[in-house]
Amino acid sequence: MSAQPLTDLAGSPAAPRQSAGHRAAARPRSAGTWAAYRWELVKLAALVRTRAMLIGVLVVPPLVVLALQGQRAPADTLFGRHVHDSGFALPLLLLGFATQYVFPLLTSVVAGDIFASEDQHGTWKTLLTRSVSRTQIFWAKTLAAITFAAAVLILLTASTVASSVAIIGRQPLTGLSGQSIGAASATGLVLAAWASTAAPLLGFTALAIVLSVRTRNPSLGVVGPVVLGLLMSLVGSLGGTGWLRRALLSTPLEAWHGLFTATPFYGPLIQGIGVCLAWTAVCLFFAYTSLRRRDITGG
Amino acid sequence: MPTSFKTLAKPAAGIVAAAALVVGLSAAGSPDVTKARVEASLTPAFTNLYLDQQRILGHADLSASAIAATSSCDRGGPKVADVGAGSDWICLVDFTDQTGAAQEGKFELQVHANACYTAAGPAKLLGGFTITDTSGRDVPNPLSAFDVCFDPDA
Numbered sequence: 220m221s222a223q224p225l226t227d228l229a230g231s232p233a234a235p236r237q238s239a240g241h242r243a244a245a246r247p248r249s250a251g252t253w254a255a256y257r258w259e260l261v262k263l264a265a266l267v268r269t270r271a272m273l274i275g276v277l278v279v280p281p282l283v284v285l286a287l288q289g290q291r292a293p294a295d296t297l298f299g300r301h302v303h304d305s306g307f308a309l310p311l312l313l314l315g316f317a318t319q320y321v322f323p324l325l326t327s328v329v330a331g332d333i334f335a336s337e338d339q340h341g342t343w344k345t346l347l348t349r350s351v352s353r354t355q356i357f358w359a360k361t362l363a364a365i366t367f368a369a370a371v372l373i374l375l376t377a378s379t380v381a382s383s384v385a386i387i388g389r390q391p392l393t394g395l396s397g398q399s400i401g402a403a404s405a406t407g408l409v410l411a412a413w414a415s416t417a418a419p420l421l422g423f424t425a426l427a428i429v430l431s432v433r434t435r436n437p438s439l440g441v442v443g444p445v446v447l448g449l450l451m452s453l454v455g456s457l458g459g460t461g462w463l464r465r466a467l468l469s470t471p472l473e474a475w476h477g478l479f480t481a482t483p484f485y486g487p488l489i490q491g492i493g494v495c496l497a498w499t500a501v502c503l504f505f506a507y508t509s510l511r512r513r514d515i516t517g518g
Numbered sequence: 519m520p521t522s523f524k525t526l527a528k529p530a531a532g533i534v535a536a537a538a539l540v541v542g543l544s545a546a547g548s549p550d551v552t553k554a555r556v557e558a559s560l561t562p563a564f565t566n567l568y569l570d571q572q573r574i575l576g577h578a579d580l581s582a583s584a585i586a587a588t589s590s591c592d593r594g595g596p597k598v599a600d601v602g603a604g605s606d607w608i609c610l611v612d613f614t615d616q617t618g619a620a621q622e623g624k625f626e627l628q629v630h631a632n633a634c635y636t637a638a639g640p641a642k643l644l645g646g647f648t649i650t651d652t653s654g655r656d657v658p659n660p661l662s663a664f665d666v667c668f669d670p671d672a
Binding site: 398 | 602658666671672
C-alpha cells in the first residue's frame with residue numbers, strides 16, 4: 220500500500236513542469252525533491268498508523284483532563300499539585316509527563332519507518348529507477364517526517380491547552396517561584412513551553428531517521444528512539460554527570476522550566492536548541508552518507 | 519584477513535569514541551545544584567507562598583519586606599558537600615510571622631538533577647495539607663509542599 224503511489228512518481232507531479240518548457244537541468248533537485256516530498260505525504264496520509272496518531276493526539280488530551288477531574292492531584296510531577304486550581308497547570312503536567320515517556324514515540328512512529336519500510340517491502344529498486352536521485356529521496360523523506368512531527372506537536376498542543384482551559388478554567392497559575400501568573404501571561408507561557416519542545420522533537424526525528432536508514436528495520440526505527448529517549452532521561456536524572464546532562468537530547472525537553480520562575484532564565488533553552496541542532500546534523504549526516512553509499516543493486 | 523579486521527575495527531572505533539565522549543563530558547563542567555542556588559530560589563518562593571497563605575487566612579496586609587525571610591541550606595550534614603541532587607537537603611528558613619514574632623521553619627527538600635526541587639514545610643509551624651480560609655472552607659495549604667526551579671547557570 221505504501222509503495223504503490225511511488226511507481227507514478229516520474230509521471231505525475233514532475234512531468235508537467237518539463238512539458239511546460241522547463242529544462243530538466245534547470246531546477247532538477249528542487250523540483251524532484253518537491254514532487255517526491257508530496258508523494259511521501261500522500262503515502263503517510265494513507266497509513267492507518269499515521270491517521271491513528273493524529274486522531275489520538277487530538278482525542279486523548281480531553282479524556283485525560285476529564286479522567287483527572289475526579290482524581291487526587293498527582294503531586295509527583297511538576298505542576299501536578301495545581302491541576303485542580305488552574306487550567307494552565309494541566310497542560311504543563313501533561314508536558315512534563317509526555318516529555319518523559321511519549322515524545323520520542325510521537326515522531327519515531329513515522330520517522331523510524333519512512334526509510335526502513337522501503338526495505339521491508341523491497342521497493343528501493345523501484346523507487347530509484349524513477350527520475351529522482353537518492354539525495355532527493357533522502358530530503359523528501361526527511362522533510363515528510365519533520366512535517367509529520369510538526370503536525371503532531373501542533374495538534375497535541377492545541378488539544379491539550381484548549382481542553383484544559385475549557386474544562387478547568389483560566390485561573391491564575393502558581394509558578395515555579397511560588398509567584399502567581401495571571402491568565403494572559405500564563406496562556407503565552409504555556410504555549411511557549413510546548414513550542415520549546417520543537418527542537419528536541421526535531422532531534423528525535425533525526426535519530427529515528429538514522430536508525431531507520433542504518434538498521435533497515437521499521438521496528439528498530441520506531442522503538443529505538445523511545446528506548447534511547449528513556450535511557451537519556453535516566454542518565455539525565457542522575458546527579459554529577461556534568462556537561463553530559465546538557466548534551467543529551469532529553470534535557471532540552473525540560474528547558475521550559477525557566478519560563479515559569481519569577482525571574483525567567485533562558486540559558487537551558489538556548490543551549491538546548493544548539494544541542495538539538497547538533498544531534499540533528501550528526502544523525503542526518505550519518506543517515507545521508509549511509510544511504511548514498513549503499514548498494515541497492517542486489518535483491 | 520583485512521576485510522574482517524576492517525569490519526570489526528570501524529564499529530569498535532565508534533564505540534570507543536562514543537565512550538570517550540561520554541566520560542569526557544561527564545567529567546567536565548561544574549555542578550548544577552549548589553547551596554547558593556537552592557537558597558536563592560527558596561527564599562522568594564517561601565515569601566510568595568507565605569503571603570498567599572496569610573491572604574487565605576485573612577492577613578492580607580502583610581508584605582514581603584515585613585516577613586524578611588532568609589534561608590540557609592545544608593545537604594546531608596557536615597560531612598557531605600553541599601552540592602548535587604538528593605533528598606537529603608535541609609533548609610532552615612528564618613522569617614517574621616504575621617504577629618511580628620521571629621520564626622524558624624525547617625524544610626526538607628528533594629532536589630532533582632534538573633534544577634528543580636520539592637520542598638515540604640513543617641506542619642506544626644505552617645499547617646498541614648489543608649487550611650481553613652476566612653469563609654470556613656478547607657483549601658490546600660500552599661506551604662505544605664511546593665515545587666521550585668532555579669537557573670543552573672546563575
